[in-house]
Amino acid sequence: MNNTRLLYMESMWQTEGEATVEAVIPLEDKTIVVLDQTLFYAQGGGQPFDQGTIEGAKGVFRVNEVRFMEGVVKHGGMFESGSFEVGEKVKLHVEPARRALHSRLHSGGHIVDMALKRLGLIWKPFKGYHFPEGPYDEYVGTIEGDAEALRAKIEATCAAVIADKAETWIEFLPAGELVARGYDVPPIAPEKPLRLVHYGEEFAMPCGGTHVKCLAEVGTLRIRKVKQDKDHVRVAYEVA
Ligand SMILES: [Zn+2]
Secondary structure (H helix, E strand, O other), X not given: OOOOEEHHHHOOOOOEEEEEEEEEEEOOOOEEEEEOEEOOOOOEOOEOOOOEEEEOOOEEEEEEEEEEEOOEEEEEEEEEEEOOOOOOEEEEEEOHHHHHHHHHHHHHHHHHHHHHHHOOOOOEEEEEEOOOOOXXXXXXXXXXXXXXXXXXXXXXXXXXXXXXXXXXXXXXXXXXXXXXOOOOOOOOOOOOOOEEXXXXXXXXXXXXXXXXXXXXXXXXXXXXXXXXXXXEEEEEEEEO
């Protein structure tokens, strides 16, 4: 099977588009649809998958789950009506409210990174969990002084970052160029393109997730908790 072109990497704010059906695979409890290209975000990088529908001439498919496996995006779900033929052109409808929330949560995680940088805290990013249920960033680092005072300081700095309304822009780069610019190459599947996501001119990170176009769209970012766990620090947040 050909690798699926990941349109959401190139075009993060597009939720309507087209593709060609490459395979329809009926399984016991669901059907898998494979396309030549997709706007549906496949779960990964701490961000949940998109949902929505795929519409053909003679069928509508409800996408419940999207997974990336060895270069191929598998849209799991069921036909609400009819079916697709291999080779037919279909329309993609990504559920926009769900995507928008995931983008705000994902950008929220990087705004915390950006706030730490402004505060001069050199903690090494370890993990990001940007799901609606209890999102957090985890770093290798140590809290110096009072955790509550630090929590309030990070929250105030996040608000200042958001108030600056930086715009998001992207660059696709080979691994060598990322390293040359001082970034770590993220541990992602080799079939995925490497992309540097910039927030204005102040901050950038290699990332395959979806982001807001302007950081103001994140709204209010509250830091729920800053907690030391062995040599890791977990910064839990929420957006409203
Ligand atoms: Zn990211």
